[in-house]
Amino acid sequence: MAVDREQVLRAAASLLMRKSSATMDEVARAAGISRATLNRQFAGRDALVRALEELGIAECEAAVARAVIDDGPAADAVRRLVQELEPVARQLAFLYSENQLFEGDKQNAGWARLDARLVALFRRGQEAGEFRIDLSPVWLTEALYGLLVSAAWAVCEGRVAPKDLSSNVTELLLGGALRTQK
């Protein structure tokens, strides 16, 4: 028995990303368990979404850790980061559209921690002369999230090849669309 809690969360994320209005019954069926068991694991839909958020944050933080973003050139750090973040992109896309998470006044502090890490990375790149200074680190952080989510959607709809996801995000974020002579 022993329901694999994490597997349930992954199935839920996968379904909810495509259909955020999915029923608890649909979520349960997608996870291969019964609605009763789903309710035993997560006390209500809200708790499920919160757990999803918690898992997403944890995986993002793990990705940040693996990418060792404080070492070496900031541009390379961004490349590693996006690479590591790629598997989390789908879940991020769901959480991104779940703005219910951000309207309460008890937002998960994990996002602030993550933001701080990324903002620090971009600021480091600016201070090292790698990144332009007319775009604020906060905006660059938001843009990174946004591009990641957009790319996940595009892949999900078959408009972009999965293998191109990470390079697309990285190249656009760092280099932009214009041709430049480096």
Add this chain to the structure above:
Amino acid sequence: MAVDREQVLRAAASLLMRKSSATMDEVARAAGISRATLNRQFAGRDALVRALEELGIAECEAAVARAVIDDGPAADAVRRLVQELEPVARQLAFLYSENQLFEGDKQNAGWARLDARLVALFRRGQEAGEFRIDLSPVWLTEALYGLLVSAAWAVCEGRVAPKDLSSNVTELLLGGALRTQK
């Protein structure tokens, strides 16, 4: 009397962007009308969202037309486009998270028309040697949407100044985060 249908739609968009789970009653109150009248104007929540989508598409197409994206350098066309698209960004952000719109098999053809226009713009830029060719026009289009939505969110949460929205999107999309010698 004569309820201003468009004003109702704008109020609904403004509310639904922040709280996509808002009740029809809340929407009505936000628009300054009664729930009965709201239901007289839009037969059900679904019809309301569809009308919102229709309005969003129309405004985007109007913005595209005003930006005359087929004239002059593609980069300048993108700048004009983002400038014109800025007022629609909030509504776009709502529609972007309303993935219910895209799961049915009767998607609004307006999106395809818009996509085609933008894809053509980026392709033109590539053929003119302005844009790099290792990022597909489809991806650049998705990235434009994504950055616009991210920026709208960032502004909405006070992380980015409203006046910087358009330049942030344009600069990042075209030039990227790296410092380059042009």
Add this chain to the structure above:
DNA sequence: TCATTCTGAGACACTGATGTCTCATTTGAG
């Protein structure tokens, strides 16, 4: 083997949103 624990299926009541209706009131045109 037995006992414990967990699961699945179904039934149940409850809640909240929705759509519809009525009726008094207000608005605006003629």
Add this chain to the structure above:
DNA sequence: CTCAAATGAGACATCAGTGTCTCAGAATGA
């Protein structure tokens, strides 16, 4: 002013989703 049209407020039934419960059956471990 007069009247038709539209609005607001409220009541109402309906419905889908939810959370809880029970019970039988399966899995697990001693």
